[in-house]
Amino acid sequence: MSDVIVIGGGPAGLAGAIACAKSGLNVSVVDEFIKPGGRLLGQLHREPSGEWWNGIKESERLHQEARKLSVDIRCGVSVYNLEKENQLWNVYTNQGTLTAPFVLVATGAAEYPIPLPGWTLPGVMSIGAAQVMTNVHRVQVGKKGVIIGANILAFAILNELQLAGITVDRIVLPERNQISQTAGEPEEVMKSLLNAAHLAPSPFLRFGSRFMRRDWIRKVGLNFYPKNGVKINGTPLQLRKAAVEIIGKDHVEGVRLADIDANGTIIAGSETIYEADFVCIAGGLYPLAELTAIAGCPFQYIPELGGHVPHHSETMETPLKGLFVAGNITGIESGKIAMAQGTTAGLSIAKHAGKGAGTIDEQLQQALKNVRTVRRHAAIQFNPEIDSGRSRMNQLWEDLYATSIEQ
Template identity: 60%
Template sequence: MSECIIIGAGPAGLAAAIAATKQGVSVRVIDEFVKPGGRLLGQLHQEPDGEWWNGIEEAEKLVAEAKAAGVSLSLGTSVYDLQKTLNGWRVSTTDGILDAPAVLLATGAAETAVPLPGWTLPGVMSIGAAQVMTNVQRVRVGARGVIIGVNILSVAITRELQLAGIHVDRMVLPPVNDVNKHPADPAHVMQSLLRVSHLAPSPLIRLGSRLMQSAGMQQLGVRFFPPQGVKMWGIPIQLRTAALEIIGSTQVEGVRIARITPNGTPVPGSDRIIPADFVCIAGGLYPLAELAAVAGCPFAYIPELGGHVPLHNEQMQTPLNGLYAAGNITGIESAKVAKAQGYVAGLSIANVHGHRAGTLNDELARAIQQVEQVRAQATIQFHPHIQEGRRCIASLYAAHLQQISAMA
């Protein structure tokens, strides 16, 4: 029997496995995909210093280190239940039932749906699916496409599609409806893009972005945003254009678009059809935390972290004894932050459940500090007030423990 079961073989899960195993903890990592690495496998982008971040290479390094340390990997295995027992946790998988004193949830994130007419046609996919097909499976998603949804993730992946020789005609917003509130709001989208304007390839774009930090300038920017959009890597990003529907009989044939007002309302008579054989829909990410809910872990809704997240402290412990969480399940951040959090979780597990329990406080404190350093140096922040979100979840965790203590 393993002393720790880690669910998720992405950067957080693998880093945790390495850290715990090196402290003598017996670890098994479970992932439903046939290859370890999680979202790392699809990542490929250029850092501001000119260096390329190759997710596949980063994943290979982590996997090699994990195997060298003695980590057991169970791939192509799904987890469908997680229950507390007298001695720890029972994990129900498609390969059988496993028991362990400690479980780490490193399940990552999922994509938010952005519904619009025609989105079930063959050839329509999420932006993350296009990333995996292109960078992992080496499958060409199409010849000419439109990206619906403009955010940090979709801009990065659109560049990856372009590097793979795929023509992206333009990036536009989704239509306004009860679900697509923020993604369809030009002002909200502009604010999110300003947070990554330092990555823009054009010095003119970077300069213009620095001049638009005030709310008043941003409102003017949305009002007078060029109808043809602003090009990044030659791809028009059109914040004053929305996709009204995806056209096609048996597969994608085009997208009907229209100019929109600053509040997202379509301008009558401005609609036209853009030919396309694929469409990528991008609604952003949210923490994939269903297993934490199944386990009975208390949650909090923290918009700054991307949605509902399980309560946890800086040592990645949840209020449930023996249950830990790390990576994007605790809030949407970069792979580098997830990796640093995973290292903290691995040491935390070893410090409580391992053979050196209680002796790793100094190492754990340094690892926690490293998370803060990595976060501060992050090239991309998916949410603007991540530090506020982290402080909020820490406060709620402490309040929950006090409440439980008072009731005991």
Template identity: 30%
Template sequence: MLEKEIVIIGAGPAGLSASIEASRAGAKVLIVDSNIKPGGQLFKQIHKFFGSSAHKSGTRGINIGKDLVSQAEENGVEIWLRSTVIGLFPGNKVGIERGGDNEKKELITIKAGKIIIATGASENAVRFKGWTKPGVMGAGAAQTMVNVNYVRPGNKVVMVGSGNVGLIVSYQLMQAGCEVAALVEAAPKIGGYAVHAAKIRRAGVPIYVKHTITEVRGKDRVEEVIISEVNEKFEPIHGTEKSIKADVVAIGAGLKPSIELARLLNCELTFNPVFGGNIPIHNKDMETSNEGVYIAGDVTGVEEANTALEEGRIAGISAANKLGYIDDDTANINKEEIWKRLKGLRLGPFGERRLAAKKQILDEYETRIGKTICK
């Protein structure tokens, strides 16, 4: 059995930033990721980030990802790609299937001093008649095709969902040469930032609020999309159907935290609709109810990349601190500064609910776990 001081599951923004903080302090860090290259969602984000200079304002996500990977490698972080964590076991043991495609696969068990789960989130599905036909996919899948694999998913797209994902991916699909035939939103107003919606409107894309998709038609794949108006209960209104010719339906209906690995360790969970569903409760060190197991990024509740970066930094500092690489005073000062930046990210009309929800989770940890885990 191999032994590693810190094993981080997920090479996205949270995992990479955690690895950088821990490795800078001197800890030996291994990142495990099932993808063919590190960076996670950042390599799909060709748009420029918002916010302050501290949060890479004006920098494209793909460039932030490249910088993080470089920093991790410069600090000696070991990165295993095409490697899937297939189990977490008591005693901080990590089961990994390493290798893929033409590589020989091997099963490896690692005893980790600390574990950081940074598995991100997965896309929500929307079911309707014909929803399993080829051509129906998540908005994130469509974004991966055009921005990572340089393949258009089709020629004419109907986007379902007007959150930031739906709006941004719609624009990026147009940049890749696709026609966005319509954007469909069940709510009475657009859910994402106005700056993203304005780009879609200026491009002439029709946006149907108070509408939902009810059916896709086609012999072997999507050829026609049927949408309908909805009532106040979000039920389709008979007689309001509209037909749109398209060969792709991209669904941007939100994300849910990928908590499967936390479940394997029986980490205490809580349901929080603001953050996308069930999430592991954690304290301000990002430590779960299982001592030595930390979480960071969208697995703690769906937000955005800057938040994931900051939470990863806290988890990395906390793990290195518990291993003795950072003294308590330095660790606490650094973590408090990061929490201040996180509070700033969670202000404003889109953030205050998240700020209140995060406080609720921290309070719940204190109530349910108390001082029995954290020393």
């Protein structure tokens, strides 16, 4: 029997497993993919320093370090239930039940789907799927495509597709409706993109971002936004066009677009069909936290963290004894932050297991400091209000702890 079972072999899970193993704990990692690394496997981008962040190399480094520490890594294993019995956690998988006193859930994030007519055609995929096919499986998703949805994730993966020689013809918005919500509202999209101006080599966004943070200036900017869009690495970002239908018989052949006003309302009679052989839908990310819900962990709704997240402390523990979380399940951030959180969780588990002698508290405080430092210097921030969301969760944890003490 293991001391710790880590669910998820991505950056948070592997970093957590390494920290646990260094503290002398027996660790098992399970992941449903064919190899460890999680979202790291698809990441490739240039840092502000000019250095390249290669997710595949980073995942290999973590994998090798974990193996040297005798961490048992099992791939192709799906977890479908998690429950506590006496003092032990039972982790139910497609290959049997695993048992341990400590569990670290590092299941990451999933993409929001934005359905529209024609989205079931071959050649339509999420933006994350395009990233995995391109960078992990080395499969060309198409020759000429359209991205529906303008957000930071779309920006980052656009660059990766272009590096692979794939042409993205344009980035447009989804049609505004109850499902797409703010993703179909030009002003809300503009507001979010201003925080990603450093990722977009566009004078309109780079210099305009300094002024358009004010509501009235942003509204004026949208009214004068070029109809043909502004170029992002040569690809037009068209905030005044929305996709209303994906066209094709047996596969994607084009996208029907319509002009929209500054509020996202379709302008009648403005529809045009543009040719494309693939479409990427970029709906954004949300924490993939169902397993902690099954386990009975309480949740908090914090939009700044990406939606509903399991109640947790800054040291990654939950109100359920022996259950810890790390990575995007706690809020949508970058792979580097997930790794820093994983290390924090691993040290926190070691402390609860009585490992680390007199140095564990110092190590844990250093790990927490590192999380804040990495967050402060993050090249990609999925939510500009992440610090506010983290502070709110920390306060909620302190309130919960104070209530438990009183009782």
